[in-house]
Amino acid sequence: MLASPFPAALIWGDRLTVIHNTAYSDVIGKGAPGLGGSFEQLWLKHWEHVGPSVFKALEGQASFVGDAPILVAAGTEAGNVWCALGYTPIRDEQARVAGFLHTAINATASVETLGEWRELTERFEQQIAQYQADREGIWALSGQAMIMVTLDLRLHAVNPAFERMMGWTLSQMAAMPIIDLIH
Numbered sequence: 001m002l003a004s005p006f007p008a009a010l011i012w013g014d015r016l017t018v019i020h021n022t023a024y025s026d027v028i029g030k031g032a033p034g035l036g037g038s039f040e041q042l043w044l045k046h047w048e049h050v051g052p053s054v055f056k057a058l059e060g061q062a063s064f065v066g067d068a069p070i071l072v073a074a075g076t077e078a079g080n081v082w083c084a085l086g087y088t089p090i091r092d093e094q095a096r097v098a099g100f101l102h103t104a105i106n107a108t109a110s111v112e113t114l115g116e117w118r119e120l121t122e123r124f125e126q127q128i129a130q131y132q133a134d135r136e137g138i139w140a141l142s143g144q145a146m147i148m149v150t151l152d153l154r155l156h157a158v159n160p161a162f163e164r165m166m167g168w169t170l171s172q173m174a175a176m177p178i179i180d181l182i183h
Contacts, residue, residue: 011039012099018042027072027081027104057087057100082108153178
């Protein structure tokens with residue numbers, strides 16, 4: 001574990017003592033009290049998210065929480081660090097869970113890309129809404145008669161100018177074959 005380039009820590013014993021590699025200290029921050037300290041204290045501000053997985057690991061159940069990365073270190077030299085976290089139980093010689101392996105996978109790029117996609121989607125939705133509003137305005141305010149027909153050439157929608165020209169409402173003309181409107 002110590003030689004691994006991936007952030008990993010052995011969490012051991014009843015006190016949940018942390019023994020981590022260098023890559024793990026980069027994730028938790030250089031000033032964070034990690035090595036030899038309590039895992040619970042180290043992750044206290046994230047305990048709401050981390051705690052349930054810790055308890056599962058101590059019960060013998062491995063888990064990986066990749067679908068909801070958490071902001072582990074904000075404002076580090078590398079910027080914000082979002083991590084997906086893994087918990088793997090480790091058993092002693094009597095096959096009892098004595099601790100767990102905690103791994104952290106930097107998911108910052110994925111989170112940032114997701115944020116960029118979300119922003120693009122929101123801007124696109126705003127553009128579509130504006131287009132729809134413009135189209136509805138043109139449809140309603142135009143002095144030109146306009147209709148929409150179905151594939152089988154029946155009236156689907158008409159604008160107010162068409163209703164005025166025909167002297168009927170859409171409900172009176174609904175589903176009428178367009179050929180019936182030709183004089």
